[in-house]
Amino acid sequence: MLTGEFIAFMALALVAIIGGVLLINLTKVIHMVVALVFTFVSIAGIFVILSAEFIAAVQILIYSGAITIIMLFGIMLTRHDDTSEPITGKWRKLFLLLGVLGFGVAVYIGIYNLDIPQAANTLHVDNTEQIGISLYSHFIIPFELTSVLLLVALIGAIVLAKKDEDDEKEAEKE
Amino acid sequence: MDLETLLSYEWGTMAPEFIILGVATALSLLDLFMPKKVDRRILGWLGFTGILAAIVALVSLIGHDTTSILFDTFRLDGFAKAFKLILLAGAALVLLLAIDYEPKEGMKEYRGEFFYLFLTALLGAMMMSSSGDLITLFIGLELLSLSSYILAGMRKKNLQSNESAMKYVINGGISTAITLFGMSYVYGLTGTTNLKEMSLILGNIADPQHVYILGLAFFLIFIGLSFKIASAPFHMWAPDVYEGAPTPVTAFLSVVSKTAGFVILLRLLLAIFASVPVQGDGAEPLPLLLRMQDYLAFLAGATMIIGNVIALRQRNVKRLFAYSSIAHAGYILVALTTMSYFMFDAIWFYLLAYLFMNLGAFAILQLITSKTGSEDIGQFAGLYQRAPVLAVGMGIFILSLAGIPGTAGFIGKLNIFMGALIREPAHFVLVGIMIVMTVVSYVYYFGLFTQMFFRPAADDSKLKLSPGITTVVVICAAATVLFGIMPNLALDFFHQNFNGFSDFLQ
Numbered sequence: 001m002l003t004g005e006f007i008a009f010m011a012l013a014l015v016a017i018i019g020g021v022l023l024i025n026l027t028k029v030i031h032m033v034v035a036l037v038f039t040f041v042s043i044a045g046i047f048v049i050l051s052a053e054f055i056a057a058v059q060i061l062i063y064s065g066a067i068t069i070i071m072l073f074g075i076m077l078t079r080h081d082d083t084s085e086p087i088t089g090k091w092r093k094l095f096l097l098l099g100v101l102g103f104g105v106a107v108y109i110g111i112y113n114l115d116i117p118q119a120a121n122t123l124h125v126d127n128t129e130q131i132g133i134s135l136y137s138h139f140i141i142p143f144e145l146t147s148v149l150l151l152v153a154l155i156g157a158i159v160l161a162k163k164d165e166d167d168e169k170e171a172e173k174e
Numbered sequence: 175m176d177l178e179t180l181l182s183y184e185w186g187t188m189a190p191e192f193i194i195l196g197v198a199t200a201l202s203l204l205d206l207f208m209p210k211k212v213d214r215r216i217l218g219w220l221g222f223t224g225i226l227a228a229i230v231a232l233v234s235l236i237g238h239d240t241t242s243i244l245f246d247t248f249r250l251d252g253f254a255k256a257f258k259l260i261l262l263a264g265a266a267l268v269l270l271l272a273i274d275y276e277p278k279e280g281m282k283e284y285r286g287e288f289f290y291l292f293l294t295a296l297l298g299a300m301m302m303s304s305s306g307d308l309i310t311l312f313i314g315l316e317l318l319s320l321s322s323y324i325l326a327g328m329r330k331k332n333l334q335s336n337e338s339a340m341k342y343v344i345n346g347g348i349s350t351a352i353t354l355f356g357m358s359y360v361y362g363l364t365g366t367t368n369l370k371e372m373s374l375i376l377g378n379i380a381d382p383q384h385v386y387i388l389g390l391a392f393f394l395i396f397i398g399l400s401f402k403i404a405s406a407p408f409h410m411w412a413p414d415v416y417e418g419a420p421t422p423v424t425a426f427l428s429v430v431s432k433t434a435g436f437v438i439l440l441r442l443l444l445a446i447f448a449s450v451p452v453q454g455d456g457a458e459p460l461p462l463l464l465r466m467q468d469y470l471a472f473l474a475g476a477t478m479i480i481g482n483v484i485a486l487r488q489r490n491v492k493r494l495f496a497y498s499s500i501a502h503a504g505y506i507l508v509a510l511t512t513m514s515y516f517m518f519d520a521i522w523f524y525l526l527a528y529l530f531m532n533l534g535a536f537a538i539l540q541l542i543t544s545k546t547g548s549e550d551i552g553q554f555a556g557l558y559q560r561a562p563v564l565a566v567g568m569g570i571f572i573l574s575l576a577g578i579p580g581t582a583g584f585i586g587k588l589n590i591f592m593g594a595l596i597r598e599p600a601h602f603v604l605v606g607i608m609i610v611m612t613v614v615s616y617v618y619y620f621g622l623f624t625q626m627f628f629r630p631a632a633d634d635s636k637l638k639l640s641p642g643i644t645t646v647v648v649i650c651a652a653a654t655v656l657f658g659i660m661p662n663l664a665l666d667f668f669h670q671n672f673n674g675f676s677d678f679l680q
Contacts, residue, residue: 141247142310156324
């Protein structure tokens with residue numbers, strides 16, 4: 001039972017969950033980002049255990065790398081010494097706790113002793129190539145649609161973040 | 175897969191989507207290279223023409239056989255055609271409103287973006303209606319959501335608009351996460367994202383543990399998607415977002431986005447959960463979907479009660495319409511809950527009627543609120559003296575929303591009633607709640623009515639009508655009355671062309 005894989009999984013899962021909990025509970029934004037990095041990296045580790053190396057690498061590159069750096073930039077460029085203050089009441093916390101526990105129990109009942117018949121597959125062989133092939137043939141329509149999605153996100157970010165020309169003119173006058 | 179196989183698919187069946195995508199791209203490029211002085215409204219008209227072209231393309235495809243491209247990642251079946259018609263018509267009318275939209279603080283700079291974000295949102299909604307694969311469905315959902323988040327925050331200098339966009343994005347993110355979590359369970363149990371294969375695999379499921387997980391997945395997917403249709407338990411974003419967003423965006427959210435939400439909900443629930451057999455108390459196993467009827471009924475009832483009762487207290491017209499749209503989502507959920515033979519007819523017709531009556535009301539709302547900048551219900555006072563035609567138009571829409579005979583809204587509600595009563599056992603409680611809540615809704619609808627017809631106007635200035643709003647009001651009023659008196663026009667069209675969606679899972 002206590003195989004190396006099991007121990008590795010437990011360690012990674014624990015780090016991922018602790019990172020998530022810390023992200024919510026810490027008060028300084030920089031600390032939150034560091035907690036987030038721990039979660040991202042341990043999820044990448046879980047992907048390695050599942051022998052999905054490509055996704056693990058992508059997870060590190062995009063999430064731990066790009067997204068974290070962008071968040072850091074965002075924090076640096078705005079009020080980075082801001083701390084959040086909890087304002088929720090006691091009853092609300094209690095209800096939330098009950099809700100979370102209830103959901104946890106419901107899911108635990110479902111996955112405890114769950115038996116999914118496993119079939120031998122070749123998904124781990126050359127998985128980067130396999131992902132590439134299915135992405136560019138089988139799933140070409142959603143793939144292309146994703147590019148539209150990214151375009152929308154890009155335009156939206158520019159529209160919402162750009163300073164108006166009127167503002168700039170006013171700033172120059174002052 | 176080589177190029178030959180790829181080209182052998184009937185890409186022509188995607189023509190409406192290609193047109194919308196092409197027009198959206200063209201608009202973004204034009205917006206970039208056009209001189210700054212040129213009025214961006216021309217882009218709006220181009221977009222409108224594009225949507226009309228897409229409607230024409232879709233109508234020419236109506237007789238076309240069920241087509242599937244690339245393992246159902248795109249499929250054109252009766253279901254897709256019927257609902258894409260509603261989505262396109264709604265988006266065309268919304269775009270007319272957007273062309274005439276003139277907020278107080280002005281929006282000269284981002285008018286171009288305003289138009290093509292509507293188009294990308296429409297593209298997402300269309301993909302949601304014509305796909306048989308979880309991945310495409312999800313990407314379509316996200317494309318629609320992301321475009322709507324940005325659209326809601328388009329009035330950058332308006333604090334309410336900023337707040338609404340922020341609330342929308344956070345709520346939307348949470349709901350997407352919940353939906354995705356539910357989908358991941360279904361994928362985990364079946365090992366495929368194709369809805370048809372899923373339904374085949376799930377038909378043979380016997381392990382009660384698996385069924386339990388599927389039940390869990392059902393709730394997660396339903397709750398996540400209830401965000402899109404603004405029904406309980408994910409309805410609380412609606413009033414704030416509707417109030418803060420620019421009026422055409424509010425109209426878009428309440429009609430096109432809601433329709434798209436129902437489309438993906440129907441597709442997922444019927445394709446995945448209707449095929450899971452559950453051994454119950456009786457001898458025969460029932461589909462999981464039918465086992466869930468009581469919970470769905472509870473949520474539908476709660477949605478109707480919350481929407482209608484809180485609407486009673488609203489003074490802000492946009493908030494009032496937000497709660498009213500929550501209530502209407504509840505009515506449509508009643509049709510979904512009962513799962514009668516007329517479920518598709520009832521939902522399709524109700525969404526069609528809702529499209530016209532709600533968009534018409536929003537057109538008049540936009541005209542009146544943009545003139546004064548206030549959204550108080552008192553702005554409607556004396557509308558009959560100021561603009562009799564508009565007041566009569568608004569009267570028609572309100573009567574239809576309330577469900578008075580002679581309007582499309584009445585027929586829509588009647589279809590839902592019939593569907594709920596024809597089932598064995600009939601859903602008397604649900605029908606009872608629906609009738610009581612309809613009566614409750616009379617209070618606030620007719621409050622608006624008395625303001626328009628019986629209160630003296632605060633200022634007597636004439637309202638200046640713009641061509642876009644006039645067109646929307648005329649089309650919507652005509653359609654509302656027409657489908658109210660001759661509903662068979664729409665229903666016959668539906669029955670003749672879509673075969674009762676018999677090709678849903680073929």
